[in-house]
Amino acid sequence: MSKPKSKAKPTAGDAVRARKRKKLGFLAEMEYKKMILYPLVVFLVALILLAVNFPTLGIDLQGGVVVTAYGIDANPDELAKTLSAQLGVDVRVESFTSVDTSGIRVYAPVGTDPTEIIKILKHDYPNAEYTHSEVQPTFGKIAQQQGIRALVFAFLAMAVVVFLFFRNLVPSMTIIFSALSDMAIAVALMGLFGIELTTATIAALLMLIGYTVDSNILLTTKLLRRKDDTLDEAYLSAVSTGFTMSTTTLGALLVLWIISTSQTIDNIAIVLIFGLLADFMNTWVLNAGVLKWYLSNPARGGSE
């Protein structure tokens, strides 16, 4: 354990960091105009995707009935036919599998009696575990409004705090915009991959505000408060830290997504993964591009 102090710093770490910086060097060499342009294009594409293919609302936001049966291995299409015929309403059946169990989810319109569905299912699958939930459209509406309000307020609160910390218009606005773009891209990807907008995924979007602002704050702080480093050096050091941060979080989320069978946790994990991927671009390309452009003006901290 005991080492002379002058050699206390682990040299292995240095080598690794040097390698990582080399790998990420291409980011530092990018022209800031392109750095700003590409993410903006992606943002626009996300907006267009949102306009044509907004994620569907989950039953907790629009009302409906879901019965989940765990421990069933069934053909969803056949089951949907049988159930629709017996209940007299159109139902949708989805199957899911996970590490240790598989099952089906039955989605039925508002007003269907979930115990009826369970009764029919129990006839064929007496040993399955059943859960059900139902939401009235009125409450769905309340939840929707609250979800939207939550997102808007949380976003505004974040924006105010960012302003208070940096007291600098351009860097603050960039952080705020990149958080907005992260969320837009995450929601667009949800639509693309058929992930429903639910209370849980709204929670995930709220989480994104916290996660994505972290890396942006790191970058902005490093670039604005750098003392003796050059702009590129500060940027590379921020990128390497940010890369470690993002991959760690992504890895943890991926594990969570693979292991959990709870739909709530699965959806939260996947939405965060979307958002973090978007954030990687928005922080290290867009935000960095704007800051480089902003700081290259000698009046604001000088260029090299």
Add this chain to the structure above:
Amino acid sequence: MKRRTRNLLLNWRIILLTLFLVGSVATLAFKPLTYGIDISGGVALVAQTEHPVDSDTMQLVVSSLQKRLNTLGLRDITVEAQGDQIVLIKVANVSTAEEANQIKSVIESQGVFYMEFTGTVFGTGEDVEYVGIYQIKSDNSWAVPFRISKAAAEKFAELAYGKKGWPVDMFLDPPVDSLMVVPDSVYRLMNSTDFNAEAPDAPTLMERVGKAFNVTVVAYANQSADEIAKLAEGKDKIVLVDVPQDLQTQLEGMNLTVRYVPRAPGESDHSLVVRVLGLYGPYSLGEGLTVGEPQQDVQITGTAPDRMTAEQEASTIYTVLKSGSLPVKLNVVGMEFISPRLGENFRTQALYAGLAALIAVLLIVYFHYRNWRIAVPIASTSLFEVVIILGFASLINWNLDLPSIAGIIAAIGTGVDQQIVITDELLSGEKTTRITRRASVLRRMGRAFFVIFASAATTIAAMSFLLVYFVGTLKGFAFTTILGVLIGILVTRPAYAEIAKYLLGED
């Protein structure tokens, strides 16, 4: 080296972390965590009041709902008001879907309660101040004592003066302001003295509900939907009782509110009337109450052919009186049922998923730095953080549900990020003389903590809105996120910085 180690162990940040850890472990050992319905199993219901109510009324709704569910013999009930219209009801240990649905119908059948005499409402649920335990005597007679408000007692004394034996009716959710279309036999029954207790000269039930609730009863004689709609003009709704059902479709087509009540197989006219009106009674007025003296402590009595029936009748009226103190009608707008066995699965799964995520963090951090002296402290600091959050949760009896777990994940995620910021700032120093290095460590730590405080502040600001203003499940999420972030910046992050400085030789 020895002095360095001692200095580290005596550092107040490390001591604080140790204290929090020991406290949390002790709390968890003595006070196990309580889990939300979505993890432990049970039923969660969201009920909405008919219209927004003030906070006093909301409080009343919550307490009477609690009472009502308790009288059903259910345990582990939490009833919580959120905002001015939403009530959250959680009942643990509900094992079947049918049982869950029963609870739902109980909450929905929570009607508005009226006490009526000679066509005048003298009290509502708000006037029932207290309901005593019912008694059953050996002759199978029963009594339910209760207390009504002073205002109701005075009104009643005036109304009841000299009217011994007259009928006192109680209603739970009668069809107020409606047109009732009933079969001829039901019409005749309602217009007879059958519901008059022991007072043939008292107004008939039809007269009483007409006066008290603006209910107009008409006999069905093949009227067309148009004719019925005309009769119902100015009324709130139409109640069709045991008449052809196609009338309902036709009337609803005219944008009218219609309630259709079919006759149950073998149901008599009498019980049909009782059911449609939500009628309890009529109870015959005892002599003691007819002398004009207001009495707040009153009781309802009856006799039954056998003890079991007596018990049933008494408990029904007991429950109605209790639940009757609900001042506004509730609708169940959302419901979630999780079987307890499944809940247990979720819990072990959440545990495994959490541990696996932690191991993933450990491995990825190691992969980045190729140094266990960084990876192990980062992963264990996260583990400590979870333990402290859970300790806090058990201390304040927080119900750990899935959104709360998501919140913990969020806090841990940002926690790891912040530890990486600290580590990288520590590692990025140039190898220079001790003095300048110390100054540069301080400066770089200052920068790291600026980043940490800024990101913590944004998260807390964003989440506190959720915690204060919003209903539903996002509250749990916001709470654990904020708790985790606070513990992070106040306890674990400073301690980690010290440990990292020690391990990386930068102190």
